[in-house]
Amino acid sequence: MSYKVHPSEVTLEMGDPQQQNGTIHLALYPSAHGLGHFMRIVHLAQLLHKAGGKRQLQYRLFIRANIDESVRESLKTGWKDFDTVTFSNYKIPIQPSIIQTNPYTLSAAQTWDSVRKFDATAALEQEKRFVRENGIHVIISDCPSIPCTLTVPSILVTNFTFDSILEGLAASERSSGLGLKDTSAAEDKGLKGSEKEDIRTFIRAMTDQYQNADTLIRLPGPIPMPYKGRTVDVPVHFRHANASKVETLTSLRIPELLKPGRKILLHCFGGQPQSDTFSRIPQLPSLWTGLSQTIHAPPYFYKIANDAHIPDLIAASDVVLGKLGWGMCSEVIGNGYKPFIYVPRPAFIEEKGLIEWMEEDHRRLVRMEASTFEAMEWQDAILQADALAGTQEQDSESLVDEAELCQLCEPNGLSTKPPPQSWLLNLNLRLAPRAILLTVRSTQLQRYIAESITRLPANLSAANQVGCAQFLVQSDGGPEVVRKQKRALGWIH
Numbered sequence: 001m002s003y004k005v006h007p008s009e010v011t012l013e014m015g016d017p018q019q020q021n022g023t024i025h026l027a028l029y030p031s032a033h034g035l036g037h038f039m040r041i042v043h044l045a046q047l048l049h050k051a052g053g054k055r056q057l058q059y060r061l062f063i064r065a066n067i068d069e070s071v072r073e074s075l076k077t078g079w080k081d082f083d084t085v086t087f088s089n090y091k092i093p094i095q096p097s098i099i100q101t102n103p104y105t106l107s108a109a110q111t112w113d114s115v116r117k118f119d120a121t122a123a124l125e126q127e128k129r130f131v132r133e134n135g136i137h138v139i140i141s142d143c144p145s146i147p148c149t150l151t152v153p154s155i156l157v158t159n160f161t162f163d164s165i166l167e168g169l170a171a172s173e174r175s176s177g178l179g180l181k182d183t184s185a186a187e188d189k190g191l192k193g194s195e196k197e198d199i200r201t202f203i204r205a206m207t208d209q210y211q212n213a214d215t216l217i218r219l220p221g222p223i224p225m226p227y228k229g230r231t232v233d234v235p236v237h238f239r240h241a242n243a244s245k246v247e248t249l250t251s252l253r254i255p256e257l258l259k260p261g262r263k264i265l266l267h268c269f270g271g272q273p274q275s276d277t278f279s280r281i282p283q284l285p286s287l288w289t290g291l292s293q294t295i296h297a298p299p300y301f302y303k304i305a306n307d308a309h310i311p312d313l314i315a316a317s318d319v320v321l322g323k324l325g326w327g328m329c330s331e332v333i334g335n336g337y338k339p340f341i342y343v344p345r346p347a348f349i350e351e352k353g354l355i356e357w358m359e360e361d362h363r364r365l366v367r368m369e370a371s372t373f374e375a376m377e378w379q380d381a382i383l384q385a386d387a388l389a390g391t392q393e394q395d396s397e398s399l400v401d402e403a404e405l406c407q408l409c410e411p412n413g414l415s416t417k418p419p420p421q422s423w424l425l426n427l428n429l430r431l432a433p434r435a436i437l438l439t440v441r442s443t444q445l446q447r448y449i450a451e452s453i454t455r456l457p458a459n460l461s462a463a464n465q466v467g468c469a470q471f472l473v474q475s476d477g478g479p480e481v482v483r484k485q486k487r488a489l490g491w492i493h
Contacts, residue, residue: 023058025134027152029141030065031162033098036270036327038065041142042075043239044157049081061085062134064094064127064147074307078242088130094123095144095162098169103269103323104345104370108169112195115166115202124149145209154212156227159219159326160350163206163226168349170199221326221357223349236361238327238334241315248316256289256299265382266317267292267301268310270325282376285383291317311335319385321368321378324354332362339364339385343373364388 026048030041045061059081066089076082096118099110123146130136131150141147143158207226216231241248249257249264257264267282267290281297284290289300291313296303304313314320315335322328324342332340340358344367345351358365366385368378 023060024138025060025062025136027062027064027131027134027136027139027147029094029139029144029147030063031143032066032093032095034270034325035071036325037142038063038067038071039239039327041065041140041157043237044140044142045085046079046081047237049079049084059084062088062130062136064088064090064130066090070307086134088134090126090130092122092126093118094127094146098162098165098348104343106169106172106345106347108172108347111166111169112199115199116195118202120146120205141213145206148211148213149209153214156210156213156216157219158216159222159353161206161210161225161227163203163210164223165349166199166203166206169347170196170203172347172349219326220361221329221350221354223353236330236333238330239309239311241311241335242309243312243315245316248312252291252302252304254289254302256302261287263288263318263386264316265290265378266313266320267295267322268304268313268320268328269293269322270328278376280376283379285379285386288382314338318389319382321382324351324358326350326354329354329358329362333358337362337364337390339366339388341366341368341378341381341385343368343370364390 028041028045031037041063045063048059048061061084063085065087067087072087097111097114099107099114101107127146127150131139131152136152139147139150139152139154141154141156141158143156143161145162148154148156210225210227211229213227213229216225216227216229218225218231218233220233220236222233243251256262263285265284265288278295281300282290282295284300290302291304292301293304295301311331311334314331315338317338319339319341320328320332321341322343323345329340332338340362342365355365364385366381366388368381372378372381
């Protein structure tokens with residue numbers, strides 16, 4: 001297996017934006033681990049279009065991901081800039097796979113096998129060609145490490161990096177009962193001495209690759225990351241519901257859901273493969289009906305469509321049951337602070353950061369052990385979660401997403417609240433042969449990124465001679481400062 005990729009070995013020629021009509025070419029790299037990263041990068045792309053339009057910027061976005069055609073087609077609705085986006089598949093994987101046997105159980109043996117088979121050198125050569133052929137100016141990664149090694153300005157937008165995930169998986173494997181599973185009796189129950197050293201070498205190489213990113217934009221719910229570059233913390237961004245509760249329930253054509261006093265459980269584990277083979281129908285409290293990705297047992301459970309807009313269903317539900325993934329957490333918070341029952345996946349260390357975030361900003365979290373979930377004894381957790389529900393009117397004051405934060409900072413949007421202290425970002429964009437110092441004030445993710453690249457077209461006339469460009473961002477405070485600011489303004493309790 002190939003581990004090391006050195007930036008000094010990479011030489012790229014970026015396309016001249018004068019030949020591209022001043023359009024900024026951005027390559028967005030979501031992780032291939034589940035659908036959540038893809039949907040997160042898609043929403044980020046939509047935010048970039050929105051922010052760019054306000055600044056009369058033109059973006060040509062390339063989303064580099066192997067995704068089903070049906071998923072791509074489902075994105076057309078409501079995305080007026082869809083035709084300016086190129087969805088580009090790759091033949092050679094750009095990162096090793098984290099293998100899950102179900103949404104909450106990792107297979108260490110299969111994951112390490114994927115690491116051993118991963119060819120970083122071939123992946124690098126493939127992406128060099130892609131960047132060169134498409135004249136890419138900026139890379140945004142969430143969060144494969146290979147794209148960070150290309151000599152194009154790169155930004156990490158994530159709450160974790162995969163070197164931390166693999167390190168956590170290795171540590172979990174040394175313990176028992178931590179949600180790890182080997183799917184074959186013939187598989188070794190652990191790594192041998194030489195294999196352990198190979199894995200450690202791979203993780204160190206991945207960490208080195210991440211260091212080449214020019215900036216880490218750290219999303220809520222982070223875990224410790226060994227990235228040593230400039231880091232800025234930003235608020236949550238999330239997909240919004242497009243329809244009211246009545247509109248959503250009516251569109252499902254399930255009369256049961258519209259009966260007075262009826263309550264709704266949404267059973268949804270995101271984009272991870274599921275193969276629920278329940279021996280009986282999961283237990284629900286009286287007057288509850290379930291909407292599920294996998295279970296269809298009317299009048300108790302109804303299976304939702306594969307292309308359903310999940311934020312609509314979250315907003316229409318009373319309680320959500322699933323796993324702690326960043327997309328689900330953000331959408332549960334952003335669409336009514338719905339009580340959330342989660343099945344733990346302790347071998348995936350991202351969960352620690354997500355739990356801390358949800359306990360602080362959400363405060364309606366109930367843990368259901370995997371054994372209880374698999375025994376289909378769901379009713380007690382549902383009632384416990386429902387008891388935590390608050391009114392949406394109360395929650396609306398403590399929820400401020402990026403767009404609202406932006407409005408609060410505008411002179412006409414301050415109302416009676418004092419303006420929040422903006423993140424002061426000193427962006428030092430080094431483009432040979434001259435240096436440009438930009439000062440950017442931003443309180444929302446899409447505005448920050450848009451401002452970060454606002455000056456690129458005007459300053460890239462010599463882009464075909466650029467050997468290296470770096471974004472260096474300095475934040476005035478870390479996550480604790482951000483939380484204190486939000487708490488002082490009454491946005492969180």
